[in-house]
Amino acid sequence: MEMIQTVKKMEKEAIKSSGIDFIRLGFALFFMVAVLSYSFLSSGGIPNNVFLAIAALFGAYMAMNIGANDVANNVGPAVGSKALTMGGAIIIAAIFEGSGAFIAGGDVVKTIKKGIIDIDAFGGNVDPFIWAMMAALLAAALWLNFATMMKAPVSTTHSIVGGVMGAGIAAAGFSIVAWGTMGKIAASWVISPVLGGIIAATFLFAIKKTMVFKENKIDAAKKWVPIFVAIMSWAFVTYLTLKGLKKIWPSIVDVLVFLPDAKKPSFLIAAVFGLIVALVVYMIVKKTVQHRASSLENTRAGINMLFTVPLIFAAALLSFAHGANDVANAIGPLAAINDAVMTGGISTKAGIPLWVMAVGALGIAIGLALYGPKLIRTVGSEITELDQMRAFSVAMAASITVIIASQLGLPVSSTHIAVGGIFGVGFLREYLASTGQEEIIEKEQGNIEDEKKMLKAYTGELKTLEDKENKTKSDYERIVDLYKAIDHEEDKIKAAKKHIKNVEKVKYVKRDAVKKIIAAWVITVPAAAVLSAAIFFMIKGIVL
Template sequence: MSDEEGLPDRDWPTLDRDLNRLSRLEAAGQHTARPLVGIGLSMVFVALAALAAAVLTGVGAGSLPVIVAAAFGAYMALNIGANDVANNMGPAVGARALSMAGAIAIAAICETAGALLAGGDVVATISKSIIDPASLDGGPETFVFAMLAALLSAAIWVNLATWIGAPVSTTHAVVGGVMGAGVAAAGLAAVNWPTMGSIAASWVISPVLGGVIAAAILAFIKARIIYVDDKIAAARTWVPVLIGLMAAAFAAYLALKGLKHVMHVSMGTALAIGGAAGLVFGAVSVPLVRRQSRGMENRNRSLKMLFRLPLVISAALLSFAHGANDVANAVGPLAAVVHAGSGGGIAAEVAIPLWVMVIGAMGISFGLVFFGPKLIGMVGNQITKLNPMRAYCVALSAAVTVIAASWAGLPVSSTHIAVGGVFGVGFYREWDTARRARQSATARPPAERLAPEERGRRRLVRRSHFLTIIAAWVVTVPAAALLSALCFWALTLVG
């Protein structure tokens, strides 16, 4: 018997196997080519940024540094999107409250909105007063070369960190770049060493504070909701309180970080705004939580559903505040070069042209779309296992830590806080699991107790990622400074 094409029935299995092989080859080819598409589109974006700078500033010998700075700024913005944004969306994706595509879409919209709506009209040209402009003897030309070197070196270092899978502070990369260029241009005396000391202290303060607060919130949730007999009744009491706390923290966080460029907000005003928001959202969430929890089974899986929406909202708010705050890392030195190139000389603060802000906002979004999934997966899945409750603790810790640090006048890194929160949740779970195991060990025969090797294998935080990330944090400033010094010397030779 044969079909309409004249092929015997026995030939169909062979044809199916051949078609399956071709399909697998095609899928493998698409997977291999996908990173190249992102690289190609990124190069197009960098070229378009340089072209926009040429059109808007006029092509000429004096505009060449502005065109180059626009390309470097676009490259830096791409790397910020690829690395930094993972800290906001990673926990939500790891907890499966958001899909990867949903997280990227929300983050791209919120990052762009934060950069354009609250990114500010004025930024400091010397990042965090790292170097003294008066020490640059070469005048505006030396200053321009220093800013170009700082941008390029910071972008290269963040790119390398993304490639090895290490979330690093882009702010620290820019600081290291400015410091390295200042040392290359004017020597060690040009650096504000007390400021550098406070930044070095933040390497320890940020992750430890974020981890401790995240662990404390998780301990509260376990004690008041998870480890009680009637979990649903406890959740109806405490989840609205936690939602109100989240609303209060994020309202104050956005007032301090996201709106500081639009209006002056004191700590007292920010806390008042946060308190009002917490009361309103906490009261509104009471009937919503009761309705959502109706009919739920008395187990932990049910509790996870109650934390998903607050987690998604917190991730979106973190992205908005990040776009408002960290866009200056990409466009601050670029704005300084534009100001100097237009005859304004060296200034402590400069206005950011709209086209410069657009380059920063679009670059962060494109970097997130093209290269963000790698770091989102790292933060969300590969450090420790997250669920909506644990990821909620990380997000809330980020907001509370920034507020506490601002009140105390401590310099902190949002990247270090968020990743430190993930580590804090993981290490607390290890400690809590070991504690509960010790409590039940007395009831077990000695033969059934776990060997030390088996306990080590069951660790809840992957030590390899922990050591890689810590090492990347420690070397970010010196590595960016060394790269910046090399870039500055190369630019002076070419120029």
């Protein structure tokens, strides 16, 4: 009877789950059909407008996949640390991703992401160029869709890079690819997670050293929390100025006439902006911490509470910067196709109509709301356990790594940095645990040796008594006590061995998740490239 009830319950859950999946799919299809219809109807009478409509459909699909996969890196740590609920994270990310795309997404994008193929190789022939961009969009979107299903956070930039490279090779051969650029992108597979991991681990260790390991944690927090939050503010404002505002910088210079007349902000200007904001934040946070200190417990949990609000701001700012930068992954090729269809030629840069920008911004928000929770959970809790101070360290790594990399001219991926930061804090926890492990293991091994000596002594005494011919009552009583003592010693030895085994097995980073994610990173570019080449030949075959 109980088994029948369990089966019925499972059936009910399965029906409920499939119903939710059907609703999600319905919303996604509605958005894609709306984009297709608008694009087709608004470009009626123009040659190749069917290609533009289909490309818009692919762009909408790509944007939703960016929302489902990439945005998790910005809000996942905040959700995993319970600074934000899943619903709150989705609302904040959707608003700030969309705002970043619309406000700072720019009105011009490079048609070929990061100059990975030579546009002249198309010889001015528009049709193969359109097919190549369509193939790149669809291939990148399909790969992202697969990665999301497998719960693997991958780089959307690398996905579109692989797509453009594969379609370019299919269209014009291997000579079309700028292999030096591809080498830099391959280098980012190592640079991004390593830098992110080191910086996140460094900040977490600094937080532990200055506050968590202190006897009076609250007094230490009064001094250090404002400093750490001010550093975060400096990093984020600098990062946001360099990455998020560069596309609208000329408009800012027109308003703030005292700024140097330049096309994009310099690191010095961005750093000064960051410093001004950091000083203001320091004063505000210092007053807030002083006010809250009396109500906090002198524990690690008490310190964690002070990082909750900064984490929410970090999630919002990361989402804004991501929307400003990565919307081009969805709409860059679409803007290129739109430009090619409208002008009948191929250009290295293309203007972005408002409807194309809306496809990118709305698609990212819709994809995040419908399918984002799966990857948010993976990033937030399925790699290592995060609390507020660990998640804060990951957010710091995300902004500071990009600043360092941009100044050194190193290619980095925001996905790889964030996940690398999570690896970093997890491995730091393992290292700190292992420093105490040696003492525990040594102590237990010493106990085992002592117990074995006692066991040997009891066994020897028992053998002597059992071999004795004329046993007295006290001898029999002693034999019973010795059997009990031997059982007790054996139990103590087993317990000590089990403790040693458990201590040695402590792993704060889930190895299976690490292997799966790294494998997905390595194959993203080649997988998207092969898929894109196949789609290009399929489109070419259908058209010709």
